[in-house]
Amino acid sequence: MTEQQETQATSQESAAPRQSPAAEPTHASPAPAKQHKGRAGVIMGAVAILIALGLTGGLYYHGHQGAMAQQAELGQLKQQLADVMGRLDQSGSKERTQLGELGKQQLTLQEELKGLQNRVLDLNDKRPNDWMLAESEYLVRMAGRKLWLEHDLVSAITLLGNADERIKALNDPSLMPIRKALAEDIAKLKAMPRVDREGLTLKLAALEDQIDQLPLSNVTMPTAEEQANQAVSSNPDEWESNLKKNWVKFTENFITIRRRDGAVEALISPQQEIYLRENLKTKLLQAQLAVYREQQALYEDSIDKASRWLAQYFDTENSATHYLQGELDKLKGEQIQFDYPDRFSTQALLEQVLTERLQRIATGN
Incomplete structure (x- = not known):
């Protein structure tokens, strides 16, 4: 709009001197008035142009300042985002490193597990019935508990016999000392009184x-003594005896006395x-x-x-x-x-054999 106003003003100024003499008025007084009006219009147009330029400049300056502030904030946000992304990259790299180490450990464990499985399979192929030996050791321990805690001879002898049957089923000549010890323990228990x-x-x-x-x-009363004959004699020489007899007869009506020998319960x-x-x-x-x-x-x-x-x-x-x-x-x-044995001789032998075989499993021999 400023350029158009400038163009219009320029066209007006250029159009004014081009008027022909025939178009000018005949009277000399109206000409200055017209010129004065034209100048006023030019001044007003210039003022309007200046005002428009000022508003445009102010708006431009204000918009420029806002754009600069927004650019600064945007730069800060970009910097923060870059920092966060850097941290995420660092943590991600650490996690990837840890995952790689865990993967390596898992592979190592899997290889070790395969090796152990192969060893176990190899041992099973060599000694497929070793678990029966462990079961025999358990039966011997149970026999000891029955004997020492419950004093049950019958159950203890039965459990030792079951252990001997399992060792016999292994058909291993190297276990003959264990069977001999079992036979001795069973014989001791059978010899004990029941x-x-x-x-x-x-x-x-x-x-x-x-x-x-x-x-x-x-209450048992002793036997009373037999009373003597109380009959009075006619012999005068027995007057003393007759006097006693008469006195006894007289007192029987008042008191009766009988003598008894022995204690009364x-x-x-x-x-x-x-x-x-x-x-x-x-x-x-x-x-x-x-x-x-x-x-x-x-x-x-x-x-x-x-x-x-x-x-x-x-x-x-x-x-x-x-x-x-x-x-x-x-x-x-x-x-x-009774005095029971403190320990079965079989138990020590079984523990020794089981320990040796466990060591073989651990070493893979």
Whole structure:
């Protein structure tokens, strides 16, 4: 628009002197007025052009400053983005390096695993039944627990026999010392005396049930002395004897005296009788517990006290009491405690053989 205004002003200025003399007015006074109006229009146009140029320059300056600020911010953002990308590249390179190392370790482990698998397969081809040897060692350890913890001879002998059968199935001549040791351990256990613990405890329990039916001993009175003949004699020389006899006859109506020799046992009260029977049952129960715990001293002491109380407070002439006393005497002689071997000789040999074979597996020989 500024250029157009300048062009219009220029055209107006150039058009003014080109007017022909015929077009000028005839009167001389109107000509200066027209010239004055033309100059005013030129001035107004120039002012408008200047204003337009000022606004345009201001807008341009303001836009230029905004563009510079935006460019600065954009440069900062680009720098930050470049820093972030650099960090990401560094972390990515580290992760790629770590992944590469992990991949190498994985390959190494896979190679080692393949080598171990090949060794195991090779050993299985050489000794395919070695697991039976380990099972035999486990059976021997279980036999030891049965013997030392539960004192179960039958189970221990059975477990050792099972271990010998598995070693026999291997058909390996190098294991003959182990089979020999197993045979010795089994022979030792079979030579030991066996106790029927269940049978003993059942007998004691049956005797305990009969205590309530046993009769107590009654009071036994000694035999009274025979009284002498109190008949009065007619012989005058026996006057003293006749006087005594008459005195005895006279006193019999008031007091009767009989002489008895021997001690008299008093009866116990009903409450004491209850305590006696319960204590006797307790002693038989202690004997049952001593059988399972293999406490020989406690077993014998319990049986001995029960036998003494039975003879002291109960009727020994009664058949039930007599039977119970005889059974206690038999049970008192039972042996319930034994010395068991501390260790099986087979166990040490089996542990040695298994250790040697594990070392072969580790070394690959």
